[in-house]
Amino acid sequence: MSQLLNKAKNFVSEKVNEMAKPEASVSDVDFKRVSKDSMEYLVKVAVRNPYSTPIPICEIRYSFKSASREIASGTIPDPGSLKSKDTTMVDVPVKVPYSILMSLARDIGADWDIDYQLDIRLIIDLPVIGNFTIPLSHSGEIKLPTLSTMFA
Template sequence: MSQLLDKAKNFVTEKINDMAKPEASVTDVDFKRVSKDSMEYLAKVSVRNPYSTPIPICEINYSFKSASSIAHKDAVFFCVDGEREIASGRIPDPGSLKAKDTTMVDVPVRVPYSILMSLAKDIGADWDIDYQLDLGLVIDLPVIGNFTIPLSYKGELKLPTLSTMFA
């Protein structure tokens, strides 16, 4: 009897592993606005739902890490420093994924000014922040339950100038 149960578990596990799952990618991270205590950036995430029914997004978790830059006479080398997290957060219940379609999900990331000032060494060289954005989209799949789509995106954010802030 236990062998039959094990075979049934293995069969279901194989079918679930072979089943199409939603896929996501970060398409852009850009400056959004300035507030009295922080700068807000907006990450645009494209999520493809292969199912014929809408899927709820339970939450989005994010971690925004700065990168260190090491200047050299001929080149600039970047290495992500995992201990320099400059922002993190959780967005509960951000909506649903459209059925058999691609949904754009906006993820606002707020970076306090106090953190930006501590990054002055990196910012001073080229007025940008080299970063890594780690996202976890938690979706509720029927039968399977909560499923996390992990994403990681590296890039460079130009800091806004006075003209872009007040334009």
């Protein structure tokens, strides 16, 4: 009896692994606004849902690093759901405090940008399977805003 149960578990496991799963990619990281204590960037994530039913996103967790230091992190609870058989754009706002930017002055240097590593975890609720995490990692550089971009 236990052999039959193990075979059934293996069969179900193989079928789940072969199923198409949602995929995500970072499409843009851009300056959004300046406040009295921080700068806010907007990360646009494209998430493709291969299923014919909408899928709820349970939460988004992010970590924004520069010079091997975490400069911002956060969680966005219940940001909506993914459209069925379509690509959904999900906005992830990232706030970077000025105090941390000042400590990165050496990296900013003459080119007025921040080299960054962005790690995002989208946790979605797949029917039958349960919570499924889509890990994303993206690196690049962000230009710091100038006076003309802040007041344009």
